[in-house]
Amino acid sequence: MIVEKKLIPKTLIIFLDIESLRTGDELENIYEEFYELVISAGAEIVEKSISKQKAPSVSHFIGKGKLDEIKHLVETSCAELVIVNHQLSASQARNLELQLKVRVIDKTELILDIFASRATTHIGKLQVELAQLNHLSTRLIRGWTHLERQKGGIGLRGPGETQLETDRRLIGHRIKRLKSRLDKSHKQKQLNSYSRKKSRNKLVALVGYTNAGKTTLFNRLTNSKQLAEDKLFATLDSVTRKNIDPELGPILFSDTVGFISDLPTQLIESFKATLDELQSADLLLHVVDISDIDHRQKEAEVNKILEELNLESIPQIRINNKCDLKGISHQVKKEEEKEVWISAEKNKGIEDLREMINTELFNGIYRGWISLEPSLGNIRAKLFRMGCVDEEKVSDTGKIYTYIHIGQDELKSFIGIEGFALCEDKDIILES
Template identity: 50%
Template sequence: MFDRPSAGDPRVPGSERALLIQVDFGQPDIEDSQEELRLLASSAGAEVVDVLVAKRGAPDAATYVGKGKVQEIGAVAAAHDATLVIFNHELSPAQERNLERALQCRVIDRTSLILDIFALRASSSEGKLQVELAQLEHLATRLVRGWTHLERQRGGIGMRGPGEKQLETDRRLLGVRVKSLKERLAKLSRQRNVQRRARSRRDVLNVSLVGYTNAGKSTLFNAMTKAGVYAADQLFATLDTTSRKLWLPEVGSVVMSDTVGFIRDLPHALVEAFKATLEATAQADLLLHVVDSASHAREEQIAEVNKVLHEIGADQVPQILVWNKADLTGLPAAVERDEYGKLHRVRLSARTGEGLDLLRQALTEFARDNSLSMTTAASADDAAAASANDAVQDV
């Protein structure tokens, strides 16, 4: 079995020299996907030495890229003294094991890379629990690729037992830890639901910022609430959900929440682990869908965000599109409406502050319309109840 070398310190940029692998199956957005992988690797602290593109009709069952391409990858990795090979795809445990044996260096897939970045970014206790849960559930499928000690029977003085293999012990202990993490996250979720119900009784408007990673959500959040949340030009700069109050003169207090950014092919384990946090998104009164309007892939990014929103049950929450980075497109700040006159899109620049007043007006208009609809619904319910009482008295 290949003995994996110790990894470099992920907090030190360039501590690992990474070779990136992109397989072209004929998808139209391959260049965007390559650039995104490069940004992901840089965000994890790796120094990207080269990017190799392989064309295939379908993945190879054993190595994903085929025997010939594996030899080419090995030669390029050796020439660049690469210590890590990153695939922009999801590898099976067997494929990962076969590649490591052939290349004699560490191999990880896109899911492992994103999990590593999340582990670096998590700062709150709940965020760390969520990341650990996702990592353990991902690791559970890869215990078979352990080292030789995983195949030995337990034995010897003080080690005699029922004959349980080390691999089985690891799986059992991992299962116990996963169960414990899920219980702790469920408790935190219940506490958050109590807080949310208390806010709803006070008729406080809840607004969540959602969007593709690096679209400028945290910059917009800071500009609107003066929260001072960490914001940087990197993927997943902000991981933990942060909520702050925003005061609107005609509305009063509004609770605004900044959530983790989404990305294409976001690992399902992460979506599942972060469902507790993302409940705030699903139960919000309004979603501000922040879009990088300067990106030529913005339509695809919008689709990816909506796909994740559907997965967490937030696809029915009203949305206002916020086309951020107007300063990079040269277009003026503006409000756009659909054919029914409803708010559809606000164009602004969170960095320069242009158009923030338009977004505040949009929030005020939504709150006013939403309050009116709730009042109308309450009046209708009261009328129905009064009618029912009259009918009972007539009888």
């Protein structure tokens, strides 16, 4: 058997705190997240440089004195790669590489790299490639734009065209192709969303910071077995499934990619097609890891990204997850606050969540018997399609009694139809 050996680069990490007012614990948390990102990318950390700086330097991002120190560290540790916990401009990255004589990558590239290694579905892979190419093209921009204007040409590489121009052109073509392929998949998704509307299922999307517990909750609500792991970006591709909880109205839940602070804009851009699905969501479940000391900050980051995606107007329930770790017993605050305390892993507080979802989406749930005249076969079929029917009895006269659970709002649309009536248990015993 051939075992593929993955190259693990010896890596030096640079953690620079730029004039922040953050306290020790918060800073520690941010450092840990960065450290974990580096590990997730599969690097072997051989050296680190942690420091504070007032403002980034325009040319190298890192101040001169510190840079000399780092240069020495690179040499003594034999590091082959340097990763910086910020976004660098193209020239800063190049200048740093010239100084340090090893490859330098910034936080954007680091996240893109992790996404690339995690993407499993066809769409996921296309999206990551698009993001990487978009990023790459910003890195190629300097030094050739003036040439492009002279030549401006499609066609084979001609005399006078530099390698940079050729690369740029090839990247441009590939980006165009990827975009059109993603567009096609996107259209398919819109069709799916249309058929969902027809089937009258509500769409509830789980959003939140990476590692908050979205997939764990999703699995619980839909009885799925999606991979939930204690690592950043365990989920990359959205998955949508129907709920299994009979107490809930007809709902499709959608698990999505987790967010992180400084999520590269290229990534948001290329994931828009997937995240666009969220536009048609009726409700967002914002999952927060309440045991994380930084959870307020992370919650704000998520809301910022939701705003960028124009999703801020969709109703939200804030879910304080991992209560078991905090020792908080599940409790519901005032209902208007739309906040619940749960432990997705320990299955605590799910009833409160269920109730809040039902209230939010359906104005509460009606559970009980209805009677249908035999001529209302189409209504009966519709109720079955909606997944509302729990039990059914037919009287001697052919009248159908159906026990349903349905949103109060949905129920309203049936009331008034001739031959459709709400009834009580005793009515059924009398007739059948």
